[in-house]
Amino acid sequence: MDSQTRLGLYKTMVLSRSFEEAILRDYHADKKPAWDIGAGLIPGEMHLSAGQEPVAAGVCAHLTADDAVTATHRPHHFAIAHGMDLRLLAAEIFGRETGLGKGRGGHMHLFDPSTHFSCSGIIAEGYPPALGQAFAFKRQGKDRVAVAVTGEGAANQGGFHESVNLASLWKLPVVFVIEDNDWAISVPRDSSTSIRSNAVRASSYGIRGARIQDNSVEGVWDAAKTAIEKARAGEGPSLIEVHTVRLWGHFEGDAQAYRDDLGSLIDPIPAYASQLESDGVLTTELAGKILKEAKRQVDDAVEFAKSSPLPSAADAEKYVFA
Numbered sequence: 001m002d003s004q005t006r007l008g009l010y011k012t013m014v015l016s017r018s019f020e021e022a023i024l025r026d027y028h029a030d031k032k033p034a035w036d037i038g039a040g041l042i043p044g045e046m047h048l049s050a051g052q053e054p055v056a057a058g059v060c061a062h063l064t065a066d067d068a069v070t071a072t073h074r075p076h077h078f079a080i081a082h083g084m085d086l087r088l089l090a091a092e093i094f095g096r097e098t099g100l101g102k103g104r105g106g107h108m109h110l111f112d113p114s115t116h117f118s119c120s121g122i123i124a125e126g127y128p129p130a131l132g133q134a135f136a137f138k139r140q141g142k143d144r145v146a147v148a149v150t151g152e153g154a155a156n157q158g159g160f161h162e163s164v165n166l167a168s169l170w171k172l173p174v175v176f177v178i179e180d181n182d183w184a185i186s187v188p189r190d191s192s193t194s195i196r197s198n199a200v201r202a203s204s205y206g207i208r209g210a211r212i213q214d215n216s217v218e219g220v221w222d223a224a225k226t227a228i229e230k231a232r233a234g235e236g237p238s239l240i241e242v243h244t245v246r247l248w249g250h251f252e253g254d255a256q257a258y259r260d261d262l263g264s265l266i267d268p269i270p271a272y273a274s275q276l277e278s279d280g281v282l283t284t285e286l287a288g289k290i291l292k293e294a295k296r297q298v299d300d301a302v303e304f305a306k307s308s309p310l311p312s313a314a315d316a317e318k319y320v321f322a
Helices: 005-030 051-058 074-081 086-095 127-139 157-169 199-204 217-232 268-278 286-306
Strands: 069-070 118-121 144-151 176-182 208-211 238-243
Touching: 005 051, 005 086, 005 217, 005 268, 005 286, 051 074, 051 176, 051 217, 051 238, 069 074, 069 127, 069 217, 074 086, 074 118, 074 286, 086 286, 127 144, 127 157, 127 176, 127 268, 157 176, 157 268, 176 217, 199 208, 199 238, 217 238, 268 286
Parallel strands: 069 118, 069 144, 144 176, 176 238, 208 238
Antiparallel strands: none
């Protein structure tokens, strides 16, 4: 991996974290009491992905806007890494008319045709749609790829097993990505799953599985390169599980009293910065410039969102399909 690629991964991670820090700040602004999810600048629940940026950066580095991504209810890092417009993303999170879903969907329901991105608050919901996209790509004779992302808890859902089985049977160009942050919502993996790694399950469906153990963005990049090239070549699906870390709560307001690992968590961004500095790829000055540019982009997006109009109550029945 050359230096520019490594810097690109670092920039993506910094941009994602900067965006979520801004969202975190404004999510809690004017909320009295703090648990009132209907109050403040940003309505609804909020699930942030701090600590899981290496997964999105490493995978999406190999994708184009023509490739599809279905993400989880914790989607911002994948949306940003896949090239979603920050202004439209922020506006949707703030519930504004200029957002991706005209402010109706919120942060868990992001749909962007320009990058073929979608996500949902329903656990494992993104797997079947990813198969549909991959099936279409194969029928069209194109080398496009679908990436389906879920957490380790969702890998126990029927939708996961049905999708992996069918993808293997039809040799679809799809890559299954599991973000293993140890806790799902609040239950440790060992209390809910009979195996130590979901990557082991891949072989039972006749596909390649890999597990990245140390939340390494370069490890993810390498595994994703192999899997995505394999899918583009018509050689069928693969599964990648990344042992990542959730630095913040399952949702904003989660006291995390169930966790016993908070004192030992490693933030992957400063850890990667230190590695790059040791290798002579990153300097303190360059890191400062990267952070400054990320914050500039984020500030622009947030200002756009805040200055955009709220949906009118008169339009409440628009865009309703059920």
